[in-house]
Amino acid sequence: MRELFPRLFSLSRKKGNCISDFVINASFPINWDFGFRRNLTEAEIAEVVLLLDVLREIRISHTRADKRIWELEDHGLFSCKSFRSLILSNSTRDDFSLFVSIWKAKTPSKVKFLLWLIANGKVNTCDRIQRRNLIMCLSPYWCVLCKSCTESIDHLFIHCSYSISLWWKLLSEIGVIWVTPKGCFQLLSTKLTVSGKGKRVRTLWDCLVHAMFWNLWMERNRRIFQEYAGATSEELWDRVKFWASVTGHFKDYHYSIILRDFSAVLR
Numbered sequence: 001m002r003e004l005f006p007r008l009f010s011l012s013r014k015k016g017n018c019i020s021d022f023v024i025n026a027s028f029p030i031n032w033d034f035g036f037r038r039n040l041t042e043a044e045i046a047e048v049v050l051l052l053d054v055l056r057e058i059r060i061s062h063t064r065a066d067k068r069i070w071e072l073e074d075h076g077l078f079s080c081k082s083f084r085s086l087i088l089s090n091s092t093r094d095d096f097s098l099f100v101s102i103w104k105a106k107t108p109s110k111v112k113f114l115l116w117l118i119a120n121g122k123v124n125t126c127d128r129i130q131r132r133n134l135i136m137c138l139s140p141y142w143c144v145l146c147k148s149c150t151e152s153i154d155h156l157f158i159h160c161s162y163s164i165s166l167w168w169k170l171l172s173e174i175g176v177i178w179v180t181p182k183g184c185f186q187l188l189s190t191k192l193t194v195s196g197k198g199k200r201v202r203t204l205w206d207c208l209v210h211a212m213f214w215n216l217w218m219e220r221n222r223r224i225f226q227e228y229a230g231a232t233s234e235e236l237w238d239r240v241k242f243w244a245s246v247t248g249h250f251k252d253y254h255y256s257i258i259l260r261d262f263s264a265v266l267r
């Protein structure tokens with residue numbers, strides 16, 4: 001009902017109920033009670049007619065208990081494995097490629113977890129905290145990096161004047177011309193062609209992207225929770241490169257080389 005007739009579903013008082021709660025008379029023809037909380041409009045009545053048409057072939061068993069069964073498993077219980085197989089069989093693998101690349105990156109687990117939260121839009125930025133606490137007024141209700149716009153995930157990590165200057169620095173180092181993506185999910189899903197030594201370059205690139213997100217988040221938190229004036233975008237850019245350089249994949253290069261000529265490291 002929720003999938004095919006979302007409007008009717010929103011009007012029902014029985015959203016979480018079993019099928020038996022909707023049935024007045026189980027013998028054929030079945031009488032249904034959808035528990036609508038008000039009288040229906042003409043358009044909604046037309047939808048009910050369509051719904052009844054869908055239900056016309058339904059027969060109710062008097063001998064079997066009314067319970068939920070996950071048909072993809074023999075034992076009838078839900079499993080993530082079977083659900084994942086179903087999604088993969090109905091879609092392209094690209095739906096998962098972003099998350100696979102996040103977890104496969106050679107960065108610390110806490111950083112990968114932050115990236116996973118960002119990709120799912122679940123980081124607790126001011127806008128999300130405010131939405132969950134309607135009686136509390138957040139003060140200040142702006143981004144601590146630029147001190148002007150409302151803080152949201154996409155603003156904080158990409159569109160903020162402070163953050164985007166860092167992305168421009170990173171992309172100019174590797175000679176990529178970029179149209180600012182709509183949000184973090186789009187940014188993380190973008191497959192940039194970074195010229196260099198194949199797989200190794202890809203690994204280094206992932207480290208840098210993770211370093212960028214992580215350092216922006218740390219900078220934001222330090223400014224909010226500590227007495228800290230804040231780093232300039234140049235200082236944070238050096239911190240991003242230093243952070244990436246200690247991940248082990250830059251170990252063949254001295255830090256001064258990384259700071260001086262970053263593209264030489266990627267080549």
Ligand SMILES: [Zn+2]
Pocket residue numbers: 143144145146147148149155156159160161162
């Ligand atoms: Zn900002």
